[in-house]
Amino acid sequence: MQTFKYFEQEGNTYKLKVQKGLFYTITFGCVAAIIAILFYSTSRATFLYVTFFALIGLLGILRTTGVIAFDQHNREIQRKRFFFSTPVSYSFDDFDHFLISKQKSYFITVSIQAIMVMRKGNKTRHILLAQTLFTAKPLQKLSEEISTVMGLPQH
Template identity: 30%
Template sequence: MAKTFWISEPDTLTIYPARIARRLSIIYFIVFTALIAVLYTSKTLSNTNLVLTYEGLIILMSLLVYVMGERKVIFDAESRQLSTKLFGITTSTTPFDQIAAITPYDTMGAISYRAFSKSNRHGKGIILSCGYSKQNNPNLTAYEQEVLPRINELVFSNRPLHTKQVIYDFKFFNEENGIYKITHNKLSGLIFGVLLIALTVFILFHPDFMDDRASYKRILVTYFPAIIGLVLVNGFFSSVSFDKNNRQIIDTTLGGLIKKTYSFDDFIQFQIIRKSTNFIYTDTEVKALIDLPGQNKTKPLLVINFRRTRHIERFIDEANTILGLYEPAPVEIS
């Protein structure tokens, strides 16, 4: 049911991140009001004051959901501002020059695109789409193919060339013969993974373990640690490299047994995804969004994750330098 609406015009792009909420609010009001009416007429709920209280709460919740659906975000090329409006009233504005990036944001497993300002690059951002729980959602695919390029045209295309000093002292890459391999300390994950696998082996050598519990519980406790352990061990032997000579991004798993390559030309952008569990921040993933030629879809490739976000900008600067997206700053000759 996740769906984002947008209207693209010559000088403006209007996005309704949660317009479907208007329809849901009406459905919510009708269904629960009918339920209250049935309970009242059947004498299951006979207290009139209590019925009025419930109906008041239903109306209040319906209005709140409807208000969510009325929120819209406007990219205006003439004023070069991103503005958020509610019932025609502007609630916030952000100049295009202050927008750092448009990237996905992960909330409880649902991905929504957001605009992040330079002053709060890794904050919560401004919501620009509804939350998508599936990467292959048709509306998400259309959004990435139509809305993201339009935003790039309005916001970023007219900016002056972003120049940076060429980076020679890479902190997140090891270079060998033109291949830059991401360095990331995964030793703790390997150790923890091995311990989890060892736990499963230990349980298998003790057949009487939890023999007084339901079989599905014993199976879960026995094999779930091994599954998590294998994922962590595989993560240790997996890597992402940038082959500058052949202009390829190389994704290897299982110690190199499985290798996939993607062209630099198919790279779209980096996605910065903050992840949380039960509303508690866990880590931030950096993914490379890659266009898959001939397949009419994109693939987010996990490149690296960070617990602390202060290193992310440096990592992206290094990666963009390797990808050739930064022009070196001109050398001043005296």
């Protein structure tokens, strides 16, 4: 039996671990910004700033409740963005390719995203798998684990 770093296994279903540290850090940053704004802002737009950061913080917390599950037996991927959203199913056959996107600023890589590109009914869908800062190596390993779970040929 193979163990995976980025998945939790439940029978034939593999659930992608959520990046809770990243999302909680974003939420903590938003709370700190709200506190700073409330104490130091003299602008008339204080309410708008607080609302903006509260919304981003709430989305950060809600994102930790999302689930991406790979069911080997039924050969499908179940994706729920938040705990209250309806799940969307994709077949393993809908898979097109992985995309690792880097964003650079002044020669420094500041954000990297791993995305699964799916083609379902003449439409292209993107599933955000994970994000990192500065290096793409963890995302490459994640895409290799997903390839193993889905039974894709290794290059």
